[in-house]
Amino acid sequence: MQLFYAPRSPFSRKILAAIVELDLTAQVGLVRVDPWTDEALRRHNPACKVPTLLLDDGSALFDSPVIARYLDTLSGHTLIPPGPQAWDALRREALGDGLAEAVIRRFVDRLGPHDDRLDRVVARQEAAIAAILDRLEAAPDWMRAPTDLGHLAIACALDYLDGRSPELAWGAQRRLLAAWFYDFRGTSSMKIAANPETGSFRAMDQARPLVEV
Ligand SMILES: N[C@@H](CCC(=O)N[C@@H](CS)C(=O)NCC(=O)O)C(=O)O
Incomplete structure (x- = not known):
């Protein structure tokens, strides 16, 4: 392949x-x-x-x-764990992918000429980024679960967010998520x-x- x-x-x-x-x-x-x-x-x-x-x-x-x-x-x-836990892993994957998509769109949109419409589009991406990060921070049990596809998606999205949009300083208000990520990105697969x-x-x-x- x-x-x-x-x-x-x-x-x-x-x-x-x-x-x-x-x-x-x-x-x-x-x-x-x-x-x-x-x-x-x-x-x-x-x-x-x-x-x-x-x-x-x-x-x-x-x-x-x-x-x-x-x-x-x-x-x-x-x-992807068997049984009902599969849905938790897949939901986490979708949250990670949704975060990555919002960061990419925000970055690309901000390259364009500045106008009111663009401000609204960028604000919408920023609302998605903040809400996904807050959701991940608010229910931290997943951080202790065995590694699944969702953990990989979230960590790759956070890595991209860190590199692409450091000005958002996402970790300052989400201490649990930041601690999990800075540990997880040291795993050999990452x-x-x-x-x-x-x-x-x-x-x-x-x-x-x-x-x-
Ligand atoms: N939903 C797709 C997103 C893939 C995607 O957007 N990839 C970007 C790179 S991060 C790309 O190839 N962009 C080129 C383009 O949009 O034309 C996936 O999960 O694979």
Whole structure:
């Protein structure tokens, strides 16, 4: 299998961390792309987004929740617990993905020309970011649960938030979440996701130069 990924993409990182957690690094080669400019990716994913997983039969899977489920079924391990707890893990995954999406949209929207409409759009993203962070802080039991897909999604989104929007200083008012995150990002799956060359992934031929996403 080949994973098309971009190094800074939180959704790509979620999948990279999942591959490490699921012990599948030997089965996945990595192709680094810039989804904004690399039209070769569109052959596999018409939306031209990362992550995209190219399977050995030539078909492709996207987006990241679908890829995560596929990899989970392949592995002898699991990041989606059986039974009703699956919904907790999947809800957490959606919260993490929703946070990452809001941070990306806020960043992109703020690049545009300033007007009232834009202010409203940015305010809406900031409301989503604050509400997701507050929800995660207010019911902290999940922080003590065994690692599942939701933990990976949340940690990758927080990492992206830290790097992309440090001015939001999210940790100051959410001490539990910040303590959990700064500990969790030291786990080996998160470290390899941030720097995949340190894992046992094969880099594939089509690799492109690093471009910021
Ligand atoms: N819901 C998708 C989101 C994927 C996504 O937005 N990826 C971004 C990089 S973080 C991308 O490829 N953007 C290029 C574009 O929007 O054209 C997922 O979970 O995979």
